[in-house]
Amino acid sequence: MIQIFPTGLRFWIGAGFALALLVACQPAPLLRAASVTPDLLTPNADGHNDVVVIRYALGRNATVSIYFLGADGAPRYFRREQPRPQGEYEVLFNGVVENQLLPDGRYTWVVEARDERETARITGTLTVSGSNPQPLQITGFSVSPPEITPNRDGLSDRATINVCVNRPAQLTVYLEGADGVRYPVPRKEVQRRKPGEAGCHVFDYDAGVDRGQEPPPDGTYTVYAVAEDALGLRDVATGTLTIREGGVPRAEILNGQVEFRSDISSGTGDYIPVSLGGFLYFTLTVHNYGSVPIRTSGPPPGTCYDLDQTFNAPQPGRPEGWAEESGAWRVGIDFDTSLRNYPFRWAVGGPEDLETRIIDGRPYYYLPAGRTALVTGCIRITYTPPRNPLYFWAGLIHEDVEIAPLNNRVDPHRVLIEGP
Numbered sequence: 001m002i003q004i005f006p007t008g009l010r011f012w013i014g015a016g017f018a019l020a021l022l023v024a025c026q027p028a029p030l031l032r033a034a035s036v037t038p039d040l041l042t043p044n045a046d047g048h049n050d051v052v053v054i055r056y057a058l059g060r061n062a063t064v065s066i067y068f069l070g071a072d073g074a075p076r077y078f079r080r081e082q083p084r085p086q087g088e089y090e091v092l093f094n095g096v097v098e099n100q101l102l103p104d105g106r107y108t109w110v111v112e113a114r115d116e117r118e119t120a121r122i123t124g125t126l127t128v129s130g131s132n133p134q135p136l137q138i139t140g141f142s143v144s145p146p147e148i149t150p151n152r153d154g155l156s157d158r159a160t161i162n163v164c165v166n167r168p169a170q171l172t173v174y175l176e177g178a179d180g181v182r183y184p185v186p187r188k189e190v191q192r193r194k195p196g197e198a199g200c201h202v203f204d205y206d207a208g209v210d211r212g213q214e215p216p217p218d219g220t221y222t223v224y225a226v227a228e229d230a231l232g233l234r235d236v237a238t239g240t241l242t243i244r245e246g247g248v249p250r251a252e253i254l255n256g257q258v259e260f261r262s263d264i265s266s267g268t269g270d271y272i273p274v275s276l277g278g279f280l281y282f283t284l285t286v287h288n289y290g291s292v293p294i295r296t297s298g299p300p301p302g303t304c305y306d307l308d309q310t311f312n313a314p315q316p317g318r319p320e321g322w323a324e325e326s327g328a329w330r331v332g333i334d335f336d337t338s339l340r341n342y343p344f345r346w347a348v349g350g351p352e353d354l355e356t357r358i359i360d361g362r363p364y365y366y367l368p369a370g371r372t373a374l375v376t377g378c379i380r381i382t383y384t385p386p387r388n389p390l391y392f393w394a395g396l397i398h399e400d401v402e403i404a405p406l407n408n409r410v411d412p413h414r415v416l417i418e419g420p
């Protein structure tokens, strides 16, 4: 202090200096401001007051909680003990706390900031009106069957997952393996209800095999159905699905080669002559070059058809014929003037080539993966077609699935039918 000042003045100068020092040392307030605007929330998605804005400013780094106190005095946390650096914050609030919509009522909102020194709070009121008191809920969920064999043999190839929800919501269904990898399950396209509507929705899982993708590895998966509405409310249902013998079936006519011959010629010239009433024979080899067995159905190789018959015609010991079976593979022969696609069909191997499996009490026949089988057959020329000579060719048909381009119209041969 300077000597010329009287004692009293010296005191005041000293006190002012000390106060200035104190102000300089005092930390910024922990919670500088907080507001919720407007003070009315009507969370009914009508575009008016569907959200409010929560703003707050932190003078220092803090742990922040934001909650609402209703008539019962219990805090409903929107943010709970979240570390936040110093700064200004703005967040939209749509009425959802702890995955539930705040019920109608008058609430005290609290923005609370805490650090090691103190806890600061700013409060105000918020009225909630027009809130839907019902939580979003998955009210129905099923996976059927519980086990599938996604290999396109027409047996247990797909699962149906039904999900029902009590309010409009987006539904997501997926499988998750033990390794955490997820496989989406698409919604079935053809159904009356639109995506997002309340009610039951059907999901169809083919393990990707229908699109030629390899299915997930064999094993048991958790099936998740997740419902989420426009407010972000969620509900989850789970089940299980086991995948067994999954894989994309792949087979071909070996080398794309078919041998045709008749009673009177081996067909080395421009065409193969066949006499009316005579037989046209073929021989080819089927190769299962995929990773899963392919299913087949009869008649066995060696079977003879009349030119005016089809595979649906009665056969010896099989009065009902051999109708198409979804997922079965068969060798077919077709010709220029046939009335339907591949009217003559045979199993892709004989009893010695095929494995038998009993499924639901019925035998089914499979050509194992990696195997080949010789297939023969014949056609009795019972009439002279309108076009003569004409082409005959072979195909490998995956019934009700496809005839791969590779397996369609394989090795056409020209045949001349010689009349009497």
Ligand SMILES: [Ca+2]
Residues within 6 Å of the ligand: 041, 042, 043, 044, 045, 046, 047, 048, 049, 050
């Ligand atoms: Ca509203």
Ligand SMILES: [Ca+2]
Residues within 6 Å of the ligand: 148, 149, 150, 151, 152, 153, 154, 155, 156, 157
């Ligand atoms: Ca199957």
